Amino acid sequence: xxxxxxxxxxxxxxxxxxxxxxxxxxxxxxxxxxxxxxxxxxxxxxxxxxxxxxxxxxxxxxxxxxxxxxxxxxxxxxxxxxxxxxxxxxxxxxxxxxxxxxxxxxxxxxxxxxxxxxxxxxxxxxxxxxxxxxxxxxxxxxxxxxxxxxxxxxxxxxxxxxxxxxxxxxxxxxxxxxxxxxxxxxxxxxxxxxxxxxxxxxxxxxxxxxxxxxxxxxxxxxxxxxxxxxxxxxxxxxxxxxxxxxxxxxxxxxxxxxxxxxxxxxxxxxxxxxxxxxxxxxxxxxxxxxxxxxxxxxxxxxxxxxxxxxxxxxxxxxxxxxxxxxxxxxxxxxxxxxxxxxxxxxxxxxxxxxxxxxxxxxxxxxxxxxxxxxxxxxxxxxxxxxxxxxxxxxxxxxxxxxxxxxxxxxxxxxxxxxxxxxxxxxxxxxxxxxxxxxxxxxxxxxxxxxxxxxxxxxxxxxxxxxxxxxxxxxxxxxxxxxxxxxxxxxxxxxxxxxxxxxxxxxxxxxxxxxxxxxxxxxxxxxxxxxxxxxxxxxxxxxxxxxxxxxxxxxxxxxxxxxxxxxxxxxxxxxxxxxxxxxxxxxxxxxxxxxxxxxxxxxxxxxxxxxxxxxxxxxxxxx
Numbered sequence: 001x002x003x004x005x006x007x008x009x010x011x012x013x014x015x016x017x018x019x020x021x022x023x024x025x026x027x028x029x030x031x032x033x034x035x036x037x038x039x040x041x042x043x044x045x046x047x048x049x050x051x052x053x054x055x056x057x058x059x060x061x062x063x064x065x066x067x068x069x070x071x072x073x074x075x076x077x078x079x080x081x082x083x084x085x086x087x088x089x090x091x092x093x094x095x096x097x098x099x100x101x102x103x104x105x106x107x108x109x110x111x112x113x114x115x116x117x118x119x120x121x122x123x124x125x126x127x128x129x130x131x132x133x134x135x136x137x138x139x140x141x142x143x144x145x146x147x148x149x150x151x152x153x154x155x156x157x158x159x160x161x162x163x164x165x166x167x168x169x170x171x172x173x174x175x176x177x178x179x180x181x182x183x184x185x186x187x188x189x190x191x192x193x194x195x196x197x198x199x200x201x202x203x204x205x206x207x208x209x210x211x212x213x214x215x216x217x218x219x220x221x222x223x224x225x226x227x228x229x230x231x232x233x234x235x236x237x238x239x240x241x242x243x244x245x246x247x248x249x250x251x252x253x254x255x256x257x258x259x260x261x262x263x264x265x266x267x268x269x270x271x272x273x274x275x276x277x278x279x280x281x282x283x284x285x286x287x288x289x290x291x292x293x294x295x296x297x298x299x300x301x302x303x304x305x306x307x308x309x310x311x312x313x314x315x316x317x318x319x320x321x322x323x324x325x326x327x328x329x330x331x332x333x334x335x336x337x338x339x340x341x342x343x344x345x346x347x348x349x350x351x352x353x354x355x356x357x358x359x360x361x362x363x364x365x366x367x368x369x370x371x372x373x374x375x376x377x378x379x380x381x382x383x384x385x386x387x388x389x390x391x392x393x394x395x396x397x398x399x400x401x402x403x404x405x406x407x408x409x410x411x412x413x414x415x416x417x418x419x420x421x422x423x424x425x426x427x428x429x430x431x432x433x434x435x436x437x438x439x440x441x442x443x444x445x446x447x448x449x450x451x452x453x454x455x456x457x458x459x460x461x462x463x464x465x466x467x468x469x470x471x472x473x474x475x476x477x478x479x480x481x482x483x484x485x486x487x488x489x490x491x492x493x494x495x496x497x498x499x500x501x502x503x504x505x506x507x508x509x510x511x512x513x514x515x516x517x518x519x520x521x522x523x524x525x526x527x528x529x530x531x532x533x534x535x536x537x538x539x540x541x542x543x544x545x546x547x548x549x550x551x552x553x554x555x556x557x558x559x560x561x562x563x564x565x566x567x568x569x570x571x572x573x574x575x576x577x578x579x580x581x582x583x584x585x586x587x588x589x590x591x592x593x594x595x596x597x598x599x600x601x602x603x604x605x606x607x608x609x610x611x612x613x614x615x616x617x618x619x620x621x622x
Contacts (some may be wrong), residue, residue: 006047009046010039010047010286011033013035013039014031014035014282014497015285016029016542017034017035017038018035018214022044023033024258026512027283028135029132029135029379029380030381032285032286033286033289033376033380036289037289037290037377038287039286039290040289040290040292041290042293042295043294046349047290052298054298060280061127061276061277061278061280061282062285063235064128064178064235064251064273064276065130065277067238067253067254067257068273069130069148069258070255070256070258070260070261071258071260071261071270081149085152085153086147086153086243087151088149088153088277088322089150089152089153089154089156091322091325092122092153092315092319092340093122093157094122095322096121096314096318097121098451099118100122101112103314104117104258110168113359113360114307116168116350117163119164119370120346120350120368121311121315122149123158124150124341124342124344125342125344125345125376125379126344127156128286128344128384129339129340129379132383133148133339138335141332142329142331143328143331143339146323146326147339150340152254158287164349165353165354168352168357168359169357169358169359183221183361185252195589200240203238204259207256207259209236211260212260214230218230219268227272228275231273232273233257235273236536238255238256260404277598284345288376289373289544291373292377293366293369293370295373295425296366297370303372304370307367307371308371308378311375312341312342312378315340315341317337319337319340320333323336327538334390335386336384338379338381338383339379341375342376342378342379342380343372345376348369351365351368352365356607367479390456409438410437411476412476412484413475413476414435414436414476414480415439415471415478415479416438416440417440417441417474417480417481417483418440418445418484419440419441419450419455419457420479420482422451422482422484422529423441426480427439427483436477437480439457439460439470440459440462441457441458441460442459442460442462442483447459451521459473463483464484464495465495468496468499469499471507473496473499473500473503477503480505481493481496481505482507482543483489484510486514489509489510489514490514490517490518493523494521505523506527507523507526509528509530511524511528512528514528515571516567520571526564526567528549532560535560536556537554538556539553541550542555558594558595562591563594566591569583570583570584570587
């Protein structure tokens with residue numbers, strides 16, 4: 001098939017499926033997978049064998065993703081995570097491999113085949129899990145950090161697993177078709193181990209003393225495209241080196257990223273690599289969708305569905321036990337267990353290699369690959385079910401599964417719901433000025449941490465009527481709705497308006513869309529996260545350009561007043577795009593003319609009263 005036609009098919013499927021998936025709250029990963037299924041050979045048939053070929057190219061997206069993760073993880077931080085990486089990773093991988101090994105032995109397979117399958121099925125999908133965690137903003141949560149630790153350990157363990165597989169197929173070691181194609185494939189075992197340490201040392205030393213100086217030379221040319229080419233050269237060169245040594249390209253890219261994490265070119269490398277990573281990862285997910293053999297699934301539904309159920313249940317239980325051992329709180333542990341319960345992309349590599357070694361026959365390899373692809377496809381759905389149904393209904397927010405929301409023994413005139421950066425700033429300012437508040441938050445880890453810092457924070461879901469009542473909402477005068485995400489904040493507002501209509505609500509909004517929804521619910525005191533900060537920056541800039549501090553502050557207050565009035569007016573027109581655009585243009589023009597007139601107004605010497613630099617100059621002259 002012509003490459004232009006292929007590109008058209010891939011891009012069309014992506015543009016149609018991914019936005020719909022995101023709109024339904026299922027995330028982009030599932031959208032890509034569905035796109036691949038639709039254009040694959042078993043539905044529309046627009047892509048056939050070409051889908052298998054594209055996977056080899058698209059897998060490079062996983063490599064780039066690991067490089068970017070490495071860039072964000074400084075060596076010191078990597079060292080601090082060693083306990084969770086080795087501890088959680090080894091427990092999960094060993095327990096999963098042993099259980100699957102015993103199950104395969106029970107079905108009559110040889111111990112060699114059973115062990116190979118156990119090792120392959122113990123891997124989880126780095127691409128799907130990390131992409132989903134990033135989209136949902138969970139990278140800094142306990143579940144996100146734990147998932148990253150386990151996935152990194154698995155990526156590292158791909159190396160010894162690839163070394164073990166030939167030993168499990170001793171009868172085919174002399175077969176030329178089964179020989180490792182890497183440079184070190186024919187070397188003795190001790191030399192292969194030594195080559196691993198040589199490759200890692202070369203990455204660390206080469207990155208620091210070879211590539212960083214090279215980037216300095218490239219940066220001096222001031223050619224953006226040359227710097228982009230250099231970034232790609234780094235990732236490709238490291239990956240090619242690791243692959244030639246018979247090691248994991250993704251691990252090599254990760255190590256290269258860690259080495260460059262402290263360099264002055266870190267952010268430039270991130271911005272250059274990010275677009276390529278996103279495109280190739282999307283192709284990878286589409287390729288997984290195309291590779292699902294629905295013909296095989298239809299012909300052997302019981303075997304494949306049974307294996308899918310067994311593998312995902314096994315991994316979920318093992319992961320949940322691992323989380324309990326490392327004391328991950330209940331809701332975070334559920335998310336961690338669901339996220340990693342699939343079989344990952346490295347299983348494709350391990351199963352193909354096992355087939356090449358004649359360890360597993362082609363029929364079973366096809367079955368196991370179908371199981372792998374199905375589990376990867378199911379994962380985004382499981383995470384959606386957990387987010388929408390399990391976590392709100394049964395999710396536990398503390399380490400103790402039976403713990404109920406805290407009993408609130410103090411009541412104040414002000415209630416703050418949500419104690420992240422936004423809510424904590426409000427609370428500290430109020431307390432400094434003698435105003436106490438009852439603080440509620442639904443993140444158990446944050447509540448525990450804030451209590452250690454000396455804050456009196458109560459754990460509980462503020463959208464619940466009974467918790468608000470026990471917090472004194474019936475007698476309070478003000479409620480600050482500062483919960484993230486916005487959907488939960490809107491749910492809180494609806495509950496308060498219904499059961500405690502006397503409460504004066506001051507609400508946090510991320511953007512204008514959230515503000516419009518709040519206006520529809522009758523809220524008038526709305527505070528957008530970026531509005532005041534961006535306005536303060538603009539005021540400071542005008543002051544640095546020579547305008548008086550008092551003048552720009554007064555203009556800022558007027559702009560804020562007009563902008564809030566505009567938001568209230570625009571809320572009624574937002575569903576009619578034509579009217580919305582016309583009204584916005586009129587308002588922007590009026591606002592600019594009004595502020596321009598105010599800027600030219602001279603308030604006299606009194607306008608100098610906030611300009612400390614000018615006061616200092618006057619005092620020095622005296």
